[in-house]
Amino acid sequence: MPVDPELVGRPFPRTEPYLVGREKVREFARAVFASDPSHTDPAAARALGYPDVVAPPTFAMVVQDLTLQQLLAAPDTGIVLERLIHAEQRFRYTRPIVAGDELTAQLSITGLRPFGKGAMVTSEAEITDAAGAHVVTATSVLLVGGEDA
């Protein structure tokens, strides 16, 4: 099945709230070889004006992933995990994610164009905090292989 040409503009619900835990931030920081103390030491983060430890910049992917799971679970998109290649990734930040944040993400497909036998899909997640304020927009460009790819 080819990628649904009507995917741009298809409505998706906001994701359920994701509560950012201090130990999760520390675990993620260690996994990306982060050395800055603001990621692990609450006092260092507070000295910078943050309420708790600061997540590494790419932690936003953990929240965006909830939207990619939505996309993969949606019916009749023509997108299947086995034929997916992550080609590009971008983040645009209003502020860093910090422990204690309760984040939701709004998925939208903002770009779709043919690419070889498949398609190039731009999937955007607008991530906001419990007050509804923008935190980060995460954008993935996905190459979806054709049937013979």
Next chain:
Amino acid sequence: MSALETETGAVVAERTVHLTREALVRYAGASGDFNPIHYRDDVAARVGLPGVLAHGMLTMGLAVETLVPWLGDAGRIAEYGVRFTRPVVVDAADGADVHVVATVVAASDGFAQIDLTVTQGDTTVLGKARVRVRTD
């Protein structure tokens, strides 16, 4: 906070990170990305890969973290984007070394653009790896 010194052409941060299979499993757990191509040789071979690969998001994540201590505040980062151009193959015994160099390429109006050169040996693994940072 004091303004950053951003002289165009200056290398502001650099490091080599040694990736092992343990590092890939650790990132899988921390990120929730349990795609077996990142820890199983048999699966990687079956889908035609040259070996077990590091998660692209691990490479992207460790690359920008090279820069954060110099920034002094991750909140200075306004934008960060990469292209995943070549996979990082992580040998079961020898692992893989990923080298990161952060260079200021432009600065104006309170922002600087910093390019990250991310290589494994002679191979560039991330393309157009760019960070836009607030310098004030």
